[in-house]
Amino acid sequence: xxxxxxxxxxxxxxxxxxxxxxxxxxxxxxxxxxxxxxxxxxxxxxxxxxxxxxxxxxxxxxxxxxxxxxxxxxxxxxxxxxxxxxxxxxxxxxxxxxxxxxxxxxxxxxxxxxxxxxxxxxxxxxxxxxxxxxxxxxxxxxxxxxxxxxxxxxxxxxxxxxxxxxxxxxxxxxxxxxxxxxxxxxxxxxxxxxxxxxxxxxxxxxxxxxxxxxxxxxxxxxxxxxxxxxxxxxxxxxxxxxxxxxxxxxxxxxxxxxxxxxxxxxxxxxxxxxxxxxxxxxxxxxxx
Amino acid sequence: xxxxxxxxxxxxxxxxxxxxxxxxxxxxxxxxxxxxxxxxxxxxxxxxxxxxxxxxxxxxxxxxxxxxxxxxxxxxxxxxxxxxxxxxxxxxxxxxxxxxxxxxxxxxxxxxxxxxxxxxxxxxxxxxxxxxxxxxxxxxxxxxxxxxxxxxxxxxxxxxxxxxxxxxxxxxxxxxxxxxxxxxxxxxxxxxxxxxxxxxxxxxxxxxxxxxxxxxxxxxxxxxxxxxxxxxxxxxxxxxxxxxxxxxxxxxxxxxxxxxxxxxxxxxxxxxxxxxxxxxxxxxxxxxxxxxxxxxxxxxxxxxxxxxxxxxxxxxxxxxxxxxxxxxxxx
Amino acid sequence: xxxxxxxxxxxxxxxxxxxxxxxxxxxxxxxxxxxxxxxxxxxxxxxxxxxxxxxxxxxxxxxxxxxxxxxxxxxxxxxxxxxxxxxxxxxxxxxxxxxxxxxxxxxxxxxxxxxxxxxxxxxxxxxxxxxxxxxxxxxxxxxxxxxxxxxxxxxxxxxxxxxxxxxxxxxxxxxxxxxxxxxxxxxxxxxxxxxxxxxxxxxxxxxxxxxxxxxxxxxxxxxxxxxxxxxxxxxxxxxxxxxxxxxxxxxxxxxxxxxxxxxxxxxxxxxxxxxxx
Numbered sequence: 001x002x003x004x005x006x007x008x009x010x011x012x013x014x015x016x017x018x019x020x021x022x023x024x025x026x027x028x029x030x031x032x033x034x035x036x037x038x039x040x041x042x043x044x045x046x047x048x049x050x051x052x053x054x055x056x057x058x059x060x061x062x063x064x065x066x067x068x069x070x071x072x073x074x075x076x077x078x079x080x081x082x083x084x085x086x087x088x089x090x091x092x093x094x095x096x097x098x099x100x101x102x103x104x105x106x107x108x109x110x111x112x113x114x115x116x117x118x119x120x121x122x123x124x125x126x127x128x129x130x131x132x133x134x135x136x137x138x139x140x141x142x143x144x145x146x147x148x149x150x151x152x153x154x155x156x157x158x159x160x161x162x163x164x165x166x167x168x169x170x171x172x173x174x175x176x177x178x179x180x181x182x183x184x185x186x187x188x189x190x191x192x193x194x195x196x197x198x199x200x201x202x203x204x205x206x207x208x209x210x211x212x213x214x215x216x217x218x219x220x221x222x223x224x225x226x227x228x229x230x231x232x233x234x235x236x237x238x239x240x241x242x243x244x245x246x247x248x249x250x251x252x253x254x255x256x257x258x259x260x261x262x263x264x265x266x267x268x269x270x271x272x273x274x275x276x277x278x279x280x281x282x283x284x285x286x287x288x
Numbered sequence: 289x290x291x292x293x294x295x296x297x298x299x300x301x302x303x304x305x306x307x308x309x310x311x312x313x314x315x316x317x318x319x320x321x322x323x324x325x326x327x328x329x330x331x332x333x334x335x336x337x338x339x340x341x342x343x344x345x346x347x348x349x350x351x352x353x354x355x356x357x358x359x360x361x362x363x364x365x366x367x368x369x370x371x372x373x374x375x376x377x378x379x380x381x382x383x384x385x386x387x388x389x390x391x392x393x394x395x396x397x398x399x400x401x402x403x404x405x406x407x408x409x410x411x412x413x414x415x416x417x418x419x420x421x422x423x424x425x426x427x428x429x430x431x432x433x434x435x436x437x438x439x440x441x442x443x444x445x446x447x448x449x450x451x452x453x454x455x456x457x458x459x460x461x462x463x464x465x466x467x468x469x470x471x472x473x474x475x476x477x478x479x480x481x482x483x484x485x486x487x488x489x490x491x492x493x494x495x496x497x498x499x500x501x502x503x504x505x506x507x508x509x510x511x512x513x514x515x516x517x518x519x520x521x522x523x524x525x526x527x528x529x530x531x532x533x534x535x536x537x538x539x540x541x542x543x544x545x546x547x548x549x550x551x552x553x554x555x556x557x558x559x560x561x562x563x564x565x566x567x568x569x570x571x572x573x574x575x576x577x578x579x580x581x582x583x584x585x586x587x588x589x590x591x592x593x594x595x596x597x598x599x600x601x602x603x604x605x606x607x608x609x610x611x612x613x614x615x616x617x618x619x
Numbered sequence: 620x621x622x623x624x625x626x627x628x629x630x631x632x633x634x635x636x637x638x639x640x641x642x643x644x645x646x647x648x649x650x651x652x653x654x655x656x657x658x659x660x661x662x663x664x665x666x667x668x669x670x671x672x673x674x675x676x677x678x679x680x681x682x683x684x685x686x687x688x689x690x691x692x693x694x695x696x697x698x699x700x701x702x703x704x705x706x707x708x709x710x711x712x713x714x715x716x717x718x719x720x721x722x723x724x725x726x727x728x729x730x731x732x733x734x735x736x737x738x739x740x741x742x743x744x745x746x747x748x749x750x751x752x753x754x755x756x757x758x759x760x761x762x763x764x765x766x767x768x769x770x771x772x773x774x775x776x777x778x779x780x781x782x783x784x785x786x787x788x789x790x791x792x793x794x795x796x797x798x799x800x801x802x803x804x805x806x807x808x809x810x811x812x813x814x815x816x817x818x819x820x821x822x823x824x825x826x827x828x829x830x831x832x833x834x835x836x837x838x839x840x841x842x843x844x845x846x847x848x849x850x851x852x853x854x855x856x857x858x859x860x861x862x863x864x865x866x867x868x869x870x871x872x873x874x875x876x877x878x879x880x881x882x883x884x885x886x887x888x889x890x891x892x893x894x895x896x
Contacts, residue, residue: 022510024512025511025512029396029511031388032389032391033392033396035385035388035389035392036389036393036415039422039482039483040418043422045433046422046425046429046433049433049436049437094313095315097309098312098313102306102309103310103313111316114316114320116604116607117601118319120536120600120601122536122541122569122600124542124569124573124593124596125327128577128589129322129323129327132326135578136578140578155316158316183302208424211426212425212426212428212429213426213427213428213543214428215427218543218576245428246428246431246543249431250547254435254436258436264426264428264429265429272421276417276420
């Protein structure tokens with residue numbers, strides 16, 4: 001054998017080029033640790049800055065009162081989220097069902113491409129679209145803002161629901177159909193309940209994302225960002241948190257925005273954490 | 289398998305459900321087609337006026353001043369340049385960072401670490417959800433942090449260092465006074481898309497079969513050789529697709545970018561990354577298309593949106609094509 | 620090493636069973652080796668020696684710890700959560716788990732082939748050339764790859780398509796490719812973890828024939844659940860089973876002939892006659 005065959009008598013310490021190779025390996029591995037540390041530090045900075053600068057100015061009047069408080073904005077954001085969910089949830093779930101249960105393979109592929117395109121469209125484009133479609137012909141309103149948010153949420157809900165539908169065990173479905181149970185009864189009675197947890201999670205996550213995206217609402221939901229009182233008429237412009245923040249930033253009053261940013265961040269992070277906890281519990285229940 | 293015949297009601301409900309679902313699916317196509325159509329229609333006056341020349345003509349944005357008589361003039365190159373530069377720059381940063389984080393979470397991190405002799409924690413289980421939280425951060429909050437934290441930091445620390453060391457290279461030349469710049473926008477975009485790439489690539493790396501990793505290590509490979517020789521090649525197209533998705537987000541982000549990009553409309557493309565600029569998306573966000581100065585300005589903003597739409601669709605289709613290649617390889 | 624020293628230190632005073640064994644160097648020396656995964660004891664009190672240029676088979680019922688023991692020999696268990704090795708395990712007198720031992724170096728000298736063929740999704744050539752390249756064996760790489768593939772009895776089947784993907788090979792070819800990959804870096808020992816269990820009888824026969832050739836140059840340790848296979852390929856056989864605490868342990872270790880014809884332990888007898896396991 002060649003001289004490179006290791007001599008068994010040699011101790012098991014690094015031989016040949018191994019010391020150099022392990023040094024290289026350690027450098028790169030440390031790089032991944034460093035990158036991860038950087039991400040954690042950035043997240044900590046984001047949260048800490050908002051918490052330190054924002055929490056100190058929180059008060060009952062700020063949270064629930066009109067301008068300069070954000071009471072109307074919170075109510076407005078909730079209303080926008082509700083409108084958006086009412087539109088996006090049924091369409092999203094039905095689309096996923098169409099893809100998983102009814103569409104031919106070719107149609108399903110087309111659906112899939114359309115879903116991915118839709119999911120990838122930037123919020124600002126969705127906002128522009130709603131401006132052309134609704135606002136130009138009518139006026140800025142909670143309904144228009146809700147439609148823009150729904151356009152963002154729909155593909156997200158559909159994609160997650162679809163994934164969940166595909167993980168429903170085939171035997172469960174076939175079993176029911178072999179017994180002669182009607183398709184719709186299988187879907188409504190077996191399949192949808194099995195994926196309801198996933199749908200709920202997806203809805204929360206999608207709503208959290210849409211509610212935090214100012215690009216959806218700045219052109220559509222109304223000019224009225226600093227409202228003195230709660231407004232709920234869906235046909236009129238509506239104050240909301242994301243837009244409130246954006247306007248403060250855009251008009252150079254950034255320092256005043258910390259508290260509102262803190263509230264928005266807390267709501268969205270809490271929704272995210274809740275959704276993830278829900279998902280974990282749901283997966284455990286399904287034995288995934 | 290012969291099924292029992294269904295009664296009439298069941299058959300009718302079956303058909304109704306089918307129609308309902310396919311109808312909802314159809315709505316998806318209608319919505320997509322409507323978006324494309326409406327943006328083209330909205331851009332119509334600008335397309336008629338400038339044609340494809342809009343993509344190349346002098347890069348100014350001159351809505352008429354009140355009562356002025358000078359001809360209005362609009363063009364896209366400055367914003368296309370801003371979009372390309374900021375998204376590519378952030379793509380480079382976030383690919384390196386995101387893939388590194390994905391590698392750490394999926395492969396490098398020890399399964400369990402004992403802290404203080406009592407608490408057994410899994411680093412990946414702890415940091416993974418944090419990365420996902422970072423992905424959920426609203427862009428308007430990122431914009432705020434960008435304006436109040438990142439810009440001052442860049443202005444006082446990062447920019448001077450880069451100018452001092454690399455200032456002789458044109459792209460690193462002379463700073464804009466407040467720190468707003470294409471470079472700052474790239475940094476904010478990086479924060480946005482790193483968690484996307486990190487989470488997606490972590491899932492890809494975790495799915496690399498343990499047998500392959502064992503196979504590499506049993507051949508006397510170091511950790512890094514195993515990663516470079518097996519994990520990265522196996523997941524290459526998936527990771528590329530993840531990066532393209534991140535790129536799509538970077539191309540389209542309006543709010544956070546608008547806050548830090550500087551927005552100087554001098555109609556000139558500057559070589560330096562440290563001068564202000566604008567991107568397609570930030571330009572639209574900064575000039576509300578719902579209330580344009582003139583009809584032509586509004587149409588020109590829709591024209592920008594149309595260009596942005598093309599950029600984004602190309603990125604998504606590319607991501608899909610690459611990911612399809614990935615699936616085909618994995619069978 | 621003199622015969623006296625060998626008997627005193629390596630065999631712990633135990634007389635070798637055949638005179639020929641006196642010539643054999645000890646490669647692995649296990650002394651009361653135990654393995655814990657967290658609170659579970661997987662392997663308990665295993666003591667025996669594995670000799671150079673022998674094929675040694677580890678047999679026993681499922682869950683008896685034979686694979687666990689095999690994976691301890693090149694430290695493939697290190698990354699498993701909660702893994703802890705007790706007792707003493709040496710390789711040519713060097714403590715495998717000592718502070719001096721470098722895990723990567725250990726694996727470079729002690730190669731391993733797994734139960735399921737695991738070729739890299741690369742070309743056939745790149746599969747074999749990858750590890751030598753890492754190790755800096757770049758001179759005459761083509762010749763080295765050819766030699767490895769010939770040694771694994773695969774060369775004639777793949778010489779015309781070295782550039783095509785290894786995933787296109789049949790299961791048996793893939794497994795021989797994995798063997799070629801392991802011997803391309805000229806290790807000292809080859810560990811085979813049920814290398815034929817996923818293969819059809821013809822592919823199994825070719826792997827077994829290969830083992831006969833390979834043991835002339837390498838020390839081979841093979842885990843198998845197939846007793847006929849152990850009889851066909853192994854010079855010595857170790858029988859593992861569960862002890863009263865349901866931890867795996869070594870029951871009997873002897874020359875293959877003796878273990879299968881005149882087992883000393885009743886449990887071995889029961890197992891090889893099919894009354895248990």
